[in-house]
Amino acid sequence: MGKMRRRINLLRLLFIFLFAVFIAVLGSWMQFPYFTSAPGDAIELAPIVSIEDGYRDEKGSLMMTTVSLNRTNLWEYLYAKANPEIELLKLEQVKSPHETDEEYFERQRENMSLSQQKAIAVAFKKAGVEVKVEELGARINYFIPGMPAEKVLKPGDLVVAVDDHPIHTGEELVAALKGKSSGEKVTFRVKRGKETLDLRIEVAPFPEAYQNSGNENHAGVGILAPETKYNIITSKNVDFNTEDIGGPSAGLMFTLELINQLTKGDLTKGYEIAGTGTMEIDGRVGPIGGVQHKIVAAERKGAEIFFAPDIGTPETNYAVAVKTAKAKGLKLKIVPVKTIDDALQYLANLPEKK
Numbered sequence: 001m002g003k004m005r006r007r008i009n010l011l012r013l014l015f016i017f018l019f020a021v022f023i024a025v026l027g028s029w030m031q032f033p034y035f036t037s038a039p040g041d042a043i044e045l046a047p048i049v050s051i052e053d054g055y056r057d058e059k060g061s062l063m064m065t066t067v068s069l070n071r072t073n074l075w076e077y078l079y080a081k082a083n084p085e086i087e088l089l090k091l092e093q094v095k096s097p098h099e100t101d102e103e104y105f106e107r108q109r110e111n112m113s114l115s116q117q118k119a120i121a122v123a124f125k126k127a128g129v130e131v132k133v134e135e136l137g138a139r140i141n142y143f144i145p146g147m148p149a150e151k152v153l154k155p156g157d158l159v160v161a162v163d164d165h166p167i168h169t170g171e172e173l174v175a176a177l178k179g180k181s182s183g184e185k186v187t188f189r190v191k192r193g194k195e196t197l198d199l200r201i202e203v204a205p206f207p208e209a210y211q212n213s214g215n216e217n218h219a220g221v222g223i224l225a226p227e228t229k230y231n232i233i234t235s236k237n238v239d240f241n242t243e244d245i246g247g248p249s250a251g252l253m254f255t256l257e258l259i260n261q262l263t264k265g266d267l268t269k270g271y272e273i274a275g276t277g278t279m280e281i282d283g284r285v286g287p288i289g290g291v292q293h294k295i296v297a298a299e300r301k302g303a304e305i306f307f308a309p310d311i312g313t314p315e316t317n318y319a320v321a322v323k324t325a326k327a328k329g330l331k332l333k334i335v336p337v338k339t340i341d342d343a344l345q346y347l348a349n350l351p352e353k354k
Contacts, residue, residue, distance in 0.1 A: 035094045036076055037087040039293040040066030042274050042301035043245075045257040052237040054261030060268030060353065062257045064250035065276050065297050065306075067290035069094070071101055087293070092145075107141070107155045108246025114139070115251040116240050117230045118279045122340055123258030124234055126283075133281065134231040136160075137191065138173035140223060144210055147222020148201050154192065158229055161189035170226035182219040230281065236262075249288035251279030252307060255340055256347075267344075270353030274298035274332075275307030275343070276317070283340040287312035292324040299330045307343050310336030 042063040046056070070076065072088070081088070095104035124131035137160040143150035159167050162176040163186060180186060180203045188199045201221045238258070242250075253275050260267045276294050278286035287309045298306050310318040318336040325334055337343045 033090065034072045035089045036068070036070050036072050037089050037290055037293060038068045038085060039296040039300070040068040042066075042294075042298045042303055045253060048241040049254065049257045049261070050239045051258065051261045054236075055264055056261070057264070057266045058260060058268050059266055059270040060272050062253055062260065062268060063272070063274040063298065063301065063303060064253045065274050065294035066245060067293045067297075069290075085296070103155065105244075105246060109244070110139075110156055111141075111248040112242060112246050112250070114227065114229065115248040115279060116242075116254055117232045118281050119251050119254035119258055120232045120234060120238055121230065121281055122279055122283050123255045123262060126255075126259055126340065126344070127262035129262055130235050132233040134233065135168040136229040136231055138167050138170045138226040139229045140226055142224040144207065144220075144222035144224055146207060147220070148204050149222040152199050152201050153188070153190065153223070156192070158191040159188055159226070160191055160196075163187050164189075169228040171228070173223070173226045177220055177223070180219060180221075186221065228281070247288075248278045248286075249276050252277035252285050252309075252337070252340065252343065255279050256343060259344070267347045269347070269350045271305055271350065272301075272303045273305045273307070273347075274301070274303035275305075275335075275337075277307065277309040277337065279340065285309045285311065285337050285339055285342070287317050291317040291321050295321050295325055295330060295332065295334065296328065299332050303332050306332050306334050307337050307346075308334055310338050 042065050044061045044063050046058055046061060095101070121131055121133050137158040140149075140153050140157040140159065141155055143153070159173055161167055162173065165176060167173050167176060177186070182203055182205050184203045185200050186203060188201060190197045190199055203219050203221055205219050206222075240254075256267060256273075256275075274294075275298075276288050276291060278288060280286060291308055295306055295308075306321065308316075308318040308321040310316045316336070318334065321334045324330070325332070335343075335346055337346075
């Protein structure tokens with residue numbers, strides 16, 4: 001009888017163990033419709049950015065900052081709920097509903113490449129080194145949900161013509177679509193990978209949330225914020241070793257690192273300097289996401305100064321960074337910037353670190 005009870009108890013324990021393993025595996029396999037967003041890393045740029053015959057006089061360092069962004073399973077979701085440092089983002093806050101996770105991350109790698117091209121153009125101009133900028137077309141990133149464009153185009157498509165009129169920039173694409181009437185059909189010539197496609201899209205009324213009473217154009221195809229794709233030709237080779245890091249937000253810090261290697265002297269003055277912000281071809285710094293996580297990553301890496309974009313609504317990245325730093329007791333100095341010149345002026349006035 002005792003042996004029988006021990007056998008039953010062992011079977012019961014085995015069943016409980018196997019059930020626990022099943023639940024653990026199921027929780028790991030089960031994807032939730034969220035991404036987790038948390039402090040990533042602050043990465044020194046000198047080892048991963050190099051210019052042919054560039055100057056290497058840095059006593060401090062210039063650093064890009066990242067956000068750790070991951071698709072969640074059950075356990076990661078529950079952990080994020082319990083950890084105030086981790087933010088949960090719904091899928092639609094991160095990516096288009098019509099792209100896979102891999103397509104999203106590939107688009108982010110494309111955004112990184114575009115930010116590098118803009119940084120090269122701005123840095124070479126600021127350093128007075130010869131550079132040629134070619135405009136290749138309008139790159140598609142985002143759509144208005146439910147509008148015709150998202151059913152025909154894909155994120156990453158490059159529009160090179162509309163109704164046989166060449167398109168070189170994002171601004172030209174917006175202008176070409178202005179004044180189109182609902183029901184009108186427009187032909188887009190698109191480069192998608194190695195293919196060139198002619199795609200017909202019908203113009204439709206904008207959803208109510210996108211109707212602007214100050215804008216007479218109440219119809220369109222639903223493309224949001226197309227970007228110009230560039231080809232940058234320089235007299236010096238430039239290499240980036242950013243591997244699988246994605247997104248456009250390192251543009252400002254790439255530009256500063258490139259200028260530092262193109263010119264004599266040391267922009268850092270011996271300080272550990274981090275920052276974030278997109279870089280536009282005219283030198284403007286654009287807002288980014290996750291600045292509240294990036295300043296945490298920067299402080300953990302020993303940054304003393306942090307450049308934050310001071311543009312956008314309802315709160316600028318700078319305002320969010322200052323508020324977060326105060327709430328968390330961070331010590332790094334946060335500096336507002338609207339243009340590359342703002343950052344360069346601040347560094348020019350910075351005394352040498354003793």
